[in-house]
Amino acid sequence: xxxxNKVSPLAPKAGFPDLPPVAGVRLATAAAGVKYRGRDDVxxxxxxxxxxxxxxxxxxxxxxxxxxxxxxxxxxPAIGKAAILVNSGNANAFTGKRGDETVERLTSSLARILExxxxxxxxxxxxxxxxxxxxERIVGKLADLVQGLxxxxxxxxxxxxxxxxxxxxxxxxxxxxxxxxxxxxxxAKGSGMIAPNMATMLxxxxxxxxxxxxxxxxxxxxxxxxxxxxxxxxxxxSTSDTLVxxxxxxxxxxxxxxxxxxxxxxxxxxxxxxxxxxxxxxxxDGEGATKFIEVRVTGATSDSDAKLVAMSVxxxxxxxxxxxxxDPNWGRIVMAVGKSGAKADRxxxxxxxxxxxxxxxxxxxxxxxxxxGARYMKNQELVIAVDLGLGQSSARVWTCDLxxxxxxxxxxxxx
Amino acid sequence: xxxxNKVSPLAPKAGFPDLPPVAGVRLATAAAGVKYRGRDDVxxxxxxxxxxxxxxxxxxxxxxxxxxxxxxxxxxPAIGKAAILVNSGNANAFTGKRGDETVERLTSSLARILExxxxxxxxxxxxxxxxxxxxERIVGKLADLVQGLxxxxxxxxxxxxxxxxxxxxxxxxxxxxxxxxxxxxxxAKGSGMIAPNMATMLxxxxxxxxxxxxxxxxxxxxxxxxxxxxxxxxxxxSTSDTLVxxxxxxxxxxxxxxxxxxxxxxxxxxxxxxxxxxxxxxxxDGEGATKFIEVRVTGATSDSDAKLVAMSVxxxxxxxxxxxxxDPNWGRIVMAVGKSGAKADRxxxxxxxxxxxxxxxxxxxxxxxxxxGARYMKNQELVIAVDLGLGQSSARVWTCDLxxxxxxxxxxxxx
Numbered sequence: 001x002x003x004x005n006k007v008s009p010l011a012p013k014a015g016f017p018d019l020p021p022v023a024g025v026r027l028a029t030a031a032a033g034v035k036y037r038g039r040d041d042v043x044x045x046x047x048x049x050x051x052x053x054x055x056x057x058x059x060x061x062x063x064x065x066x067x068x069x070x071x072x073x074x075x076x077p078a079i080g081k082a083a084i085l086v087n088s089g090n091a092n093a094f095t096g097k098r099g100d101e102t103v104e105r106l107t108s109s110l111a112r113i114l115e116x117x118x119x120x121x122x123x124x125x126x127x128x129x130x131x132x133x134x135x136e137r138i139v140g141k142l143a144d145l146v147q148g149l150x151x152x153x154x155x156x157x158x159x160x161x162x163x164x165x166x167x168x169x170x171x172x173x174x175x176x177x178x179x180x181x182x183x184x185x186x187x188a189k190g191s192g193m194i195a196p197n198m199a200t201m202l203x204x205x206x207x208x209x210x211x212x213x214x215x216x217x218x219x220x221x222x223x224x225x226x227x228x229x230x231x232x233x234x235x236x237x238s239t240s241d242t243l244v245x246x247x248x249x250x251x252x253x254x255x256x257x258x259x260x261x262x263x264x265x266x267x268x269x270x271x272x273x274x275x276x277x278x279x280x281x282x283x284x285d286g287e288g289a290t291k292f293i294e295v296r297v298t299g300a301t302s303d304s305d306a307k308l309v310a311m312s313v314x315x316x317x318x319x320x321x322x323x324x325x326x327d328p329n330w331g332r333i334v335m336a337v338g339k340s341g342a343k344a345d346r347x348x349x350x351x352x353x354x355x356x357x358x359x360x361x362x363x364x365x366x367x368x369x370x371x372x373g374a375r376y377m378k379n380q381e382l383v384i385a386v387d388l389g390l391g392q393s394s395a396r397v398w399t400c401d402l403x404x405x406x407x408x409x410x411x412x413x414x415x
Numbered sequence: 416x417x418x419x420n421k422v423s424p425l426a427p428k429a430g431f432p433d434l435p436p437v438a439g440v441r442l443a444t445a446a447a448g449v450k451y452r453g454r455d456d457v458x459x460x461x462x463x464x465x466x467x468x469x470x471x472x473x474x475x476x477x478x479x480x481x482x483x484x485x486x487x488x489x490x491x492p493a494i495g496k497a498a499i500l501v502n503s504g505n506a507n508a509f510t511g512k513r514g515d516e517t518v519e520r521l522t523s524s525l526a527r528i529l530e531x532x533x534x535x536x537x538x539x540x541x542x543x544x545x546x547x548x549x550x551e552r553i554v555g556k557l558a559d560l561v562q563g564l565x566x567x568x569x570x571x572x573x574x575x576x577x578x579x580x581x582x583x584x585x586x587x588x589x590x591x592x593x594x595x596x597x598x599x600x601x602x603a604k605g606s607g608m609i610a611p612n613m614a615t616m617l618x619x620x621x622x623x624x625x626x627x628x629x630x631x632x633x634x635x636x637x638x639x640x641x642x643x644x645x646x647x648x649x650x651x652x653s654t655s656d657t658l659v660x661x662x663x664x665x666x667x668x669x670x671x672x673x674x675x676x677x678x679x680x681x682x683x684x685x686x687x688x689x690x691x692x693x694x695x696x697x698x699x700d701g702e703g704a705t706k707f708i709e710v711r712v713t714g715a716t717s718d719s720d721a722k723l724v725a726m727s728v729x730x731x732x733x734x735x736x737x738x739x740x741x742d743p744n745w746g747r748i749v750m751a752v753g754k755s756g757a758k759a760d761r762x763x764x765x766x767x768x769x770x771x772x773x774x775x776x777x778x779x780x781x782x783x784x785x786x787x788g789a790r791y792m793k794n795q796e797l798v799i800a801v802d803l804g805l806g807q808s809s810a811r812v813w814t815c816d817l818x819x820x821x822x823x824x825x826x827x828x829x830x
Contacts, residue, residue, distance in 0.1 A: 062753030062761045094749040094761065096778030129746025130779055317732070317817075318825055325826025331544025334509040338477030346477045346509065363511030364545055402732075404822050410733055411740025411818075 010284035010292050010380060010400070011167040016158065019172045019185045021151035023208040024048030024248025028148035029160040032137040035089030035127060040160040042138055044145040045084040045204065046114065048248040052213035053082050053122065054220040055244040064093035065103045066123045067242060073119050074244075075217060080116040082246060084204060085123045085138075086161050088189070092125040092133040102135040109139045113146050124242045126189065126202055127163055158187040161202055164409055165189050165285050171277035173270040177253040177263045182209045184267075184274045186245075190282035203228065203243040203278055209267055210249035211256040219259055219268050220245050227275040230307075230397040231283050245271070283398045288405025291323050292381045297395045299388040305342035306388075306395035312340035313384060320402035323382060328373025330358045337386060348389030353382070425699035425707050425795060425815070426582040431573065434587045434600045436566035438623040439463030439663025443563035444575040445556040449549060450504030450542060455575040457553055459560040460499040460619065461529065463663040467628035468497050468537065469635040470659040479508035480518045481538045482657060488534050489659075490632060495531040497661060499619060500538045500553075501576050503604070507540040507548040517550045524554045528561050539657045541604065541617055542578055573602040576617055579824055580604050580700050586692035588685040592668040592678045597624045599682075599689045601660075605697035618643065618658040618693055624682060625664035626671040634674055634683050635660050642690040645722075645812040646698045660686070698813045703820025706738050707796045712810045714803040720757035721803075721810035727755035728799060735817035738797060743788025745773045752801060763804030768797070 025047055029040040047053070055074045057067045085106060092099050107121040114121075125133060158168035172185040186205035211219075224243060249255070256264050284292050295314045300306035313319055316336040322329040330351050337344050347362035353376045357365040376382070440462055444455040462468075470489045472482045500521060507514050522536040529536075540548060573583035587600040601620035626634075639658060664670070671679050699707050710729045715721035728734055731751040737744035745766050752759050762777035768791045772780040791797070 058753075060750070060753030061755075061757075061759040062749050062764065091746075094746060094764075094774070094778060096762065096776060098778065129749055130774065131746075317821070321822055321825035324822065327826065331506075331509060331546075334477050334544055335475070338473075338475030340476075342476075344476040347511065349477065349509075359509070359545070361511060363509060363513065402822065403826075404819055406732070407736055407739065407817065407819050407822060410736035411742065 008166045008285050009290050012281070016155045016168050017170050017172060019152070019154040019170050020183055022183050022185050022206040022248065023250035024051065025206045025208075025246070026149035026151055027153045027157045028145045028150065029153070029156045030141040030145050030148070032087065032141045034087050034134060034137055040156060041088045042141060042145065043084070043086045043157050043160040044149065045157070045206070045246070046149050047082040047084070047206070047246045048250055049081050050078050050249060051082045052078055052211055052216050052247045052249070053244060054213060054217040055122070055242065056221055056224045057242055062094060064091055064125065065095065065099035066092060066125050069103045069107065070122050070124070070242060070244070073122060075213060076119050078213060080120055081114060082120045082122070083110055083114055083116065084244060084246070085110055085121065086202065086204070087125050087133070087138055088161050088163050089127040090125055090131060090133045091127050091129045093129045095130065095132055098132055102133050105135050106138060110142055113142055122244055124202055126161065154185060154187055158189070161187070161189045163189065164287055167285055169278055169281040169285065171274045171281070173274050175266050175270045177209065177251070177256070177266060180251045180253040182251045182253055182267065183207060184209070184270050186274050186278050188278040188282055190285045203275070205245040205271070205274060207245070207247045208249065208251035209247050209256065210251060210253050211247045211267065215256055215259050215264065216245060216247055219271055222268065223272040223275045227272060227279040230395070231279045231399065280398060283400050286400035287409045288403040288407070289400030290380070290403055290405070291401040293323060293399050293401065294383045295397050295399065296383060296385040297388065298385070299390055300393040300395070301343050301391035303393045303395065306393045307397070308342040309337055309340045309344070309386060309388065310395040310397040312336045313386065314397050314399035317402055320399070323377070324401040324403045326374065326377040328353060328358070328370065328377050330373070333384060333386065334359070343390060344388055345390060350387040350389060352385040353377070423581045423700050424705050427696070431570045431583050432585050432587060434567070434569040434585050435598055437598050437600050437621040437663065438665035439466065440621045440661070441564035441566055442568045442572045443560045443565065444568070444571045445560050445563070447502065447552040447556045449502050449552055455571060456503045457556060457560065458499070458501045458572050458575040459564065460572070460621070460661070461564050462497040462499070462621070462661045463665055464496050465493050465664060466497045467493055467626060467631050467662045467664070468659060469628060469632040470537070470657065471636055471639045472657055477509060479506055479540065480510065480514035481507060481540050484518045484522065485537050485539070485657060485659070488537060490628060491534050493628060495535055496529060497535045498525055498529055498531065498537070499659060499661070500525055500536065501617065501619070502540050502548070502553055503576050503578050504542040505540055505546060505548045506542050506544045508544045510545065510547055513547055517548050520550050521553060525557055528557055537659055539617055541576065569600060569602055573604070576602070576604045578604065579702055582700055584693055584696040584700065586689045586696070588689050590681050590685045592624065592666070592671070592681060595666045595668040597666045597668055597682070598622060599624070599685050601689050601693050603693040603697055605700045618690070620660040620686070620689060622660070622662045623664065623666035624662050624671065625666060625668050626662045626682065630671055630674050630679065631660060631662055634686055637683065638687040638690045641687060642694040645810070646694045646814065695813060698815050701815035702824045703818040703822070704815030705795070705818055705820070706816040708738060708814050708816065709798045710812050710814065711798060711800040712803065713800070714805055715808040715810070716758050716806035718808045718810065721808045722812070723757040724752055724755045724759070724801060724803065725810040725812040727751045728801065729812050729814035732817055735814070738792070739816040739818045741789065741792040743768060743773075743785065743792050745788070748799060748801065749774070758805060759803055760805060765802040765804060767800040768792070
């Protein structure tokens, strides 16, 4: 794990943001030695009685035991407190029936100590796939964890769930709803095996908003579609991706029962901003990343075509290595548009690097200079804009470059 | 282009194969200085009167001017000789109307010198995208090229069309048809921007077989489906991929007019073998490749699902970097199966490294040892086998590992 000591050049300059405690949420971390030594690797979050829990999960057909368990529980009646238990170092994925037993042991042990139904315990595991999880090490720490629960402490919580991440990820928004201050605070971890088509990696968001569970679930799905489902590091989709949002209701706002109401829309927007913030941090900590790249596609004939083109550009190894080499190789963007499967017309295609027009009408723009392109590529934050010139639909996705660092990390992450 | 001087560790030990001349086919190469200096960069092939020309091309929606031109011409009446003109160093792709004019200039100039209809001239260009092709340099060499035409010379021909390739690629089969020896000889170039969903990169195959054009076209499409469309280096699809097969008829065999006849099936098999041989060479010369990887999928519920899973494994950056690091990280194979979108059941999945059972029934095999896996990974040729345990369909695809070499080549190929 030597590589994970390097900090990404794209890490937030100001460090971990200052997250306020969320009423009704208590956190604790512990070092159970699941795999890592000398660091906390288990996170426990306890949410107040009646908290609404919503979530979206990986769409992998080989999803982990914990994901399958959580999917059954989301949307069940909110009886008693809720708890979230996460470990890093071992994904407990593709571990057969033993994997299911591990989840059962963890959830029932914690439920017993907290005196809550097991259906209120949501677990997740992240790390290596296919090795048995030494759950007894975690079970042995549960009493201490419960003992240590306290308000706040998001930074150690974010650190406890890290694997190859080089910095902890947190984000927060506060809004006024019916005269009450509502806080949304979240943490996430990346940073490889990141691709869309799911709620990606691990992300936990806590809010003290009072909101009906079905409304929250709908909001979370909508927000995931435009945030976590719009990022890609390496096009690989994890077996364990989990995004869970818990709402304690302790802010005492008038309960949100309709997502289209004024408070509903305010909350939706704040939730989306929090999730997008975290999603961008995951990309910035993409394995080996030295560039943060936004791909904007406009002029598509449908939303799905726009997303197809954007993801084709964002996932292209040739585009990503060009960015790593600071090479304004826009021909590779043309290639990626062409292979996407979306409707495109060579002679209507236009491309920009940031505000620099690069190509239009099927060829290089008359006043584009390679020097200007090369200068632009020196930036750490890049925008690639593609207009297909065919329709009104658009998409935005985010990715990072593909560097020697990615190869270093992944050619010997496990061994 | 310093990187291209390194020879792939997967290059054929015996060097370029000994390809016999093909009756009715004459070749010439020249140094036109399109981009490279001190090497031949143009290939001319002339095929005897009445030669049947078949071809398959990239499915990119931003395909090059030469590809669009060839697609119009394949299947047209075989009046007079045919000619193939290929340059390396510039792809003449995404060069707008000027690109179309370039193709027109090249084909009409060559047609005039050879006194054949322009519809019998097939061109291709490979290299950088989006820069104008200095076609006058090639036009200036046409008379010399025609003058220099001679039988044989496949190795210099294969070298003239190379870009980032580290070795020239050739293959040959000979069969007896109606008492006559029929030769099939081909050349190809890779080695990046290689992905399926097309006839990939550049490949030219020559045969002296007498065969009806529509039958040949059908055979080429079938053979491409199981060879070039089953390889992937980096999942990126070129704008210029071209596979053209020319049959001169000079072997004087009884004309093949039915692909399902005995000679038809013999020829189909030899053609497929030649194409698969070349396709494997392209993978072996995949940019930065140090491992040649066959992915076998069985037990799928449909052919398309089998291919989907195989390509998902073969294109996964995490699988490919694990192979590069000689890490038997089979969890990443589970991940790639899970994200493929194909029907899969975690608890029926089985995985092998070569003959070593790695996982079965949703978990690691009882007698699998990490040591055995690690030893296997030291091989240069690897087989990853996946059984989905659901149906009868299967697929085989070929790829290479993802190494620092790929990043080196692509982070500054152009600059």
